[in-house]
Amino acid sequence: MWSIGELAEQAGVSVKTVRFYSDRGLLPEAARSTGGHRRYGPGAVDRLRLIRSLRTLDLxxxxxxxxxxxEDAMEDVIAAQLRDLGCRLAALxxxxxxxxxxxxxxxxxxxERLRLIAAVPLPPDTTVLARFWRxxxxxxxxAPLVAAVVEQAVPQPPDAPNPAQVLSFARLYAFVSGVHVAAAHCQPEAHRSDKGYRPAVLYEGLGEAYALASPELRARRPGREGEALDCFVSAYARSHGTRDTPGFRRGLAAVLSRDPRIDRYWQLVAELTGPSQPTAGAAHDWLLDALDAQTGRTGSAPSTSKDTWST
Known part of the structure; x- marks a missing residue:
């Protein structure tokens, strides 16, 4: 049996350290002497060394x-500490x-930059962006389709951003915080309740059309006829319960050209993610160009960037 002083000497720590861990229940005493002093069993040295090792990891x-x-707590504790450390490193x-x-x-x-940066939590959070899209x-x-669209539309902040990416994300955060998209006049015409269309059919088809258009964007080809455009128009036609005809395409081009745009959102997303990842907004704009070229429309509503999603 060890006294508190003997245990401290054996473990290479101070008596104060042993008492601290004992008082917190980490190092239970085995008995008390006749004088009321603490006594520790033969396993106390190893247990104290383990405690010290764990504490050096800031547990x-x-x-x-x-x-x-x-018995099985070590893995869970380590995983939780790694997650916490990752968050702190990202914030730094x-x-x-x-x-x-x-x-x-x-x-x-x-x-201005200080005001923008101060509004963004650290590490950066995308909750506000997801709420914007919902x-x-x-x-x-x-709900699964909404989640899929939100996942595609909301960019994940880079783990190790450069200053330009920090500014782009801060501006994006300010943009979605200041736009009142619930107002009726801000909603695209295709979203209006009086249209009687099936939104799930539309957005499922749009996701497929954007995926087909992405290789064209990466290759820097101009908007043109093909599978991506056919899929794009078909999504609108099926959502309205009608057929894809030349007349429908001309009418669709006219309707989409009048829809409100959120070009600024997609411009900032492109700045954040880089040119190697075409945004859904860029794909939509490419498809609109292709539709205008096919239907002979000119002078469509101008946009401030090539990143837009006006569905």
């Missing part, structure tokens, strides 16, 4: 207690890039 005392008392990388962004700008730019999308859509 909180409650987590150390779990590892000591639960974003903070570093944000500071570089503020350092490399003029005093006039600094005030409000933008038409009602009565199946």
């Amino acid at each position: 909180p005392v409650p987590e150390v207690s779990r590892v000591l008392d639960e 990388r974003w903070r570093e890039a944000a500071l570089q962004l503020l350092q490399d700008c003029t005093p006039r730019e600094r005030a 409000r933008w999308l038409p009602p009565r859509m199946p």
Whole structure:
């Protein structure tokens, strides 16, 4: 049996350390002397060394207690600590890039950038962006389809951003926070409740059409006829319960050219993700160009960028 001083000496720690872990239940005493002093059994040295090893990894005392008392707790505790550490590292990388962004700008730019950056939580969160899309999308859509559209439309912040990406994400965050997409006049014509169409059919078809258009965008080809355009028009026709005819295509081109656009959103997404990942907005714009070229429309509503989704 060890006294508290003997145990501290054997483990190479202070008496205060042994008492601290004992008081918190991590190092239970085996008995008390006749004078009321603590006594520890032969396994106390190994247990104390394990406690010290776990604490050097910055494990909180409650987590150390779990590892000591639960046979299978080590893996769960380690996984949780890795997740926590990953979040903290991501926050530090974003903070570093944000500071570089503020350092490399003029005093006039600094005030605006500081306001934008301060509004973004660290590490950055995409909840506001997802909420934007759920409000933008038409009602009565199946939850799995809504989730799929939101996943495609909401970019994930890079783990190690550069200053330009921090600025793009901050501007994107401000954009979705300030746009009231629930207002009727902000909704695309295809979303209006008086149209009597099937939104699930439309958005399932649009997702397929965007995927078909992406290789064309990567190859930098102009909008043209083909499978992607046929799939795009078919999605609108089927959602309205009609046939794809030359007259329908001309009418669709006219309707889509009048729809409100969210070009700014897709422009910022493109800045954040880079040119190697065509956005759904860029695919939609490419398909509109192809439809206009086929139907002979000219002078369509101009957009500020080649990233738009006006469905």
